[in-house]
Amino acid sequence: MHQDWIHLEHVGAWTDLTNRLAAVDDTDEFYEAEDLLEELNEPGVDPARDTLGLWDNDTMVGFGQLRLGEQLRDGRGRVSIGGGISPEYRRRGHGTLVMDVLEARAGEKMAERHPGVDYTIDVWGNAPGHSAGEMAVARGYEPARFFQDMTLAPGDFLPHRHPASVAEDTVLVPYSPGIAEAVRLLDNEAFADHWGSAPKSADEWAAMTDARSFRGNYSRVLLEGHGEDRPARALSHVLGAEWVARELYISRVGTARAARGLGYAAWVLSTVVAAAFEDGFTKVDLSVDAQSPTGALGLYERLGFQLVRSGTVYRKTVTAR
Template sequence: MATPTPATLAPLAERADAPSVLPPLAAGGLTWRPATVDDAGTLLDLRNTVAEADGEPYRETLEELREILGAPWQRLGTDSVLGLDEAGALRAYGYVETMPGDTTRVRAFLWGAVHPDRRGEGIGRELFAWQEARARQLLAATGTALPGRIAGFLEDTAPATKVRLYERAGFAPRRYYSDLERDLRDLAAHPLPVVEPEGGLRLLPLDDAHDDAARLAHNDAFRDHWGSEPQTREQWRSGRATYAPEWSFVVVDPEPDVAALLADPRTDAETADALRAGEPLVVGYHVAARYEADFAVRGYPFGYTDILGVRRAYRGRKVAVALLAAGMRAFAADGMAVAALDVDTQNPSGAHGLYASLGYTTRHGSRLLTIEL
């Protein structure tokens, strides 16, 4: 059967089956209100308490959470709730997030949890129903005929009760992700490859002059990845609390064949405009992050490859391996014990084979569960 296209789909407002009224939140005797950025401190305590109880391999910082809550596209007043007990202590939270750059499929992501001490009272069940209902309202309100998706992530260590919440609501696992690591503590025994990108391409630090060009490369590189949507400038520049420019690199084509690229139907409009304007052409990028709050959880310091990608027209020219090697050298020079990254297990670019060849092994896993509309 052919995959439905917007031309063959009914309006999303019909497919979303959005309720006119959100379901009530009454379990556990909690008082509910929307979140604000000023709640970041108390929300941080709850999120990290949940992460520890559920064996999640990360912790957040106040700066990270303030960035998440303060993102320009967040609508906390209508799309979030906090559940407080009689003493005013935060015991549950939930919010729904939609992204401004979605152009081929509109998505609504569910984020939320209940304090471990208050589980088993029906709070999570009611909260999850509220989130799903709000997600359906948000998708219906887009006024589009694009495909829609309601989605949530679960770590492999997630409690069975949370997994059952998704299953009972009709969510199905669509994608699996692996958290990979490569040890950097004995490079004499396990050296990093010395690789230069081919064909006159240049490896450079990722600086402000190449930042938006890296975004355009990312949008091209991930166009053939399941679940990916283009990022706007606003999205690309957000969430920089953990960004590590000293570990980040780009590969640039100093003399691109502009005429050929402009004639190529695969060249997107934003890249075409940048080429006409004479702006640099980034063909690959390695954006790294320093998650210092996670060092104690893992038991050692690590450098993290947040995003790695290569433009489709430039694959096969050793761009990815040159970027990864540069990143790992930067991690090691800064005293990091391992290099880490996360990858879709069904990545279409053959990334798993590349990582395995460089010594990466699996440490942890997660999955994405969705309702497709």
């Protein structure tokens, strides 16, 4: 058994392990090699220091990766650590090794980027009872938030009608690079009161919307003031991605605070779902914070989305040295 950071030539083995874990742990998080290659090239990521692979001869049997948000939220940094261990290698201390290395790296990276600033570390615990959650608790993490994965099949879709409150100077358009900044600003505003979120920089936004999986043609933005002299303002947006062929994943749903409660999000999402099903997609998936302050869970249920799995995010707060 040996360890090394994840090199470009390791992406194939990393993809194989990630997809095996998706099946074994029923996360449905399947990736192409290109997706993981993009993760190595994300803004601010140093693969040689922010990733770790565990190997048994030529087989990758475990991995970990660290992300640090470029911007602070509520005066604190936000770190997330992801990873996984092959089932037959679990409960042998390999997960502990990965966490030891990446937690130490989190402290180093925070000191480099935000010296003297406290931070949180989030890890995903998968379904209740999974060994990842047990390990997190043993390391001083606490259950912090519960998320629900939901899915929608064509026969269960209950579209939302066009809201009567939509003003004449608004227009619903597909996402395009020309409105990227307006949508980024809306996204940062819409998620400012969401647990665990941090504002996205222009570089982070570009990395997300330039990704192989992003689907601008299955994303919609409600713009106010479109076509006038003043810049258009985004009121509501739904962004879609496709990691598995013919399965659309809703990655972002947001509405400006002043425009909440008017039915915009349900309508915009309905148009995205309808377009996907019309083009032959077999299902639409999303993940929602069960305690979302916007009542998102109820919105999705009204459109016909159904619960398929639950998961827990564990968090630890670290005081800067």
